[in-house]
Amino acid sequence: MADADGNLILPAMESILSTGLAEVEQLLSGLNEAQREAVVHPEGPLLILAGAGSGKTRVLTHRLAYLVHQGVPPDRILAITFTNRAAREMAERVERLLGERLGGLPWLSTFHAACARILRANAERVGLTANFSIYDQQDSRRLIKNLLEEEGYDPKRISESRIQQEISAAKNRLLDAAAYRSQGVEGELEEAAAAVFARYEQALLEANAVDFDDLLLHVVRLLEGAEEVRDHYMRRFLHVLVDEYQDTNPVQYRLLRLLVKDRPGSRNLAVVGDDAQSIYRFRGADVRNILEFQRDFPEAKVVKLEQNYRSTQLILEAANGVIASNRRSLEKRLWSELGEGEPVYVSGLPDDLAEAYFVVEELERYLGEGGRLSQAAVFYRTHSLSRVFEELFNRTGIPYRLVGALRFFERAEVKDVLSYLRLLVNPWDHVAFARALGAPRRGVGEATLARLQAIARERSQPAVELAGEPEVVGGFAGKPARGLREFASLYGHLAGLRAGGATVAELIETVVSASGLGEALEAEGVEGAERLENLGQLVAMARERERELGGPLPLEEFLQQTALSEGEEEPGAEGAVTLTTLHNAKGSEFPLVFIVGCEEGLIPHINSQGEEDLEEERRLFYVGLTRAMRRLYLTYAYSRYRFGRRRYDQLPSRFLGELPREVVVDPRLGGVGAGAAVPGSFAVGERVAHDLFGAGTICGFEREGVVKVRFDDGALRTLLLEHAKLRRL
DNA sequence: CGCTCGCCGTTTTTT
């Protein structure tokens, strides 16, 4: 359905002239006043403030379709989403709206995919060639680690991931290595980052490679540096639409400005977002982009979408109650016509396993009521929480769908195979070279590799080209030399196949069988078989893409897709519970939602305790709450297995204490509102003080009038509310 | 010089 850039592919239609009025009417029917306003806004900047569940995707897709109906050629519309999944979903919906009426393809993709496409077309201008490699985080980390060592730093004292974060953050603020240094560098970490940054830039150029940040950054530089290129794209895109605008970072912001700011005529930038759902500050997103949109574009039309079509009232009130603790920036008032609905169920369980059992029981209850598992989702703050659920679901035979845990294209065996293909496309890619050379082990170790790469650099020749004659080139001998020759000959074989028109699937199959990777996996028993199965799946994916395309699939295109997408949805989505992180939950909705692990240290996360961090954590929690349509469970455990240790000091999240009392119920206690069970009406997660024991946190209720409190000295005490005289803090 | 086995610190979130 989508090409290498993640763009929508539709059967071409020659004419869109026969637009009927009736069809436009149909496009607008079923939209409320505000939605309709946003869809038909003719020209100029448009800010759509879309509360959770207010139909923002609907507005975006309908606007896109509407523009096409108005005669805007689809391929002159740029629509940006944040994830591939969102792009795919939007493409499908636009397709459904327009049917065959679409003549040409809109650019409908993520920022990264769109930039990759622009960069391919203009690679030479930034010192790359069109066949550049895209390094994922792992590739880039490997490179950074090498450079860190070469610069004489000890990776144990200064972790390469910290350096990577630092460099990435700088790039997201539009700084290159030189600018980063001249901003002032303090302390060992920043000093190391500055040193590595400069070498990293250079190494990427030498490898004809870019990392994720570069994809955007290079395009910004391209547009800023070459007037005619900027002019080209500025004129090309008559309309630019951006989803999740609250999550854009300074680079993305600059990019958008470059495309629309000085456009002759109207600046047709339509952005959709919700500041209350901004959850990507950690990767450089700046919520000010949405807060200050009107300052940047004073002529902007502003539309607020405040009617929620997703959740029943009590769920919405719970969400509103929690988010109210944040400094509010853009006032929105969400309301729903779906009726009061059920209260929010808050449940404390003895431990993580009991929590999982609780979820299973409630799922079964739901099934008994005629619900389906595909309507249910379990959300958690960190992936590590998924394990207990996976195990229990497996044991109890509940089918589940794990979203985004270990991504397919990040699996070791898949990356191994892909590194061969990457090297085929871009022989300069030394991360790919090192990886392919060592998979499987060929008797070539660290020392040989380093020496060969030094020689290659000296000679300005790709290392893989030197590997064929190791004795001549560098006086290598013995096992390392044999290994190098073996690798070079395999590489030559693959290059020959490719030149002869072999398909991607055939190339993959050859890599697996001729490299010895397949054999090695076969020898590994059950786990190896599983990995081999993944490689089979990779072949199947290539075939499938080829079939969709109805012709040969260029290897470059396949590789780009693997670099920028998390891979196809896991099979078995039908009739399965969804397990995913809160971050991944954005953009989805489910009739039945469990948010598990609602504990201090998890949500809010232990590493997010600054004031700004806390607000972001709260927004993340808010995002989770607002996914629920009909029934919502929030669970926490008193004890949890973490980092190979059982922890007994888990506390309910403070966010639970922020839920309005009257919408909450503990399912084991029955009565609506924790308040009903409690004279004085305390809530789980709330901070209290006791005359004797001091300050503590309400952990749960044993039964009516009996409360459990974790005091700050670590003691968990069960108290009678009548006698304990707790004060709220 | 490379490889394999046992130990340690470890993980927040994603394109």
Next chain:
DNA sequence: ACGGCGAGCG
């Protein structure tokens, strides 16, 4: 429980 890393072997 998992990946990276060092030690000790081939």
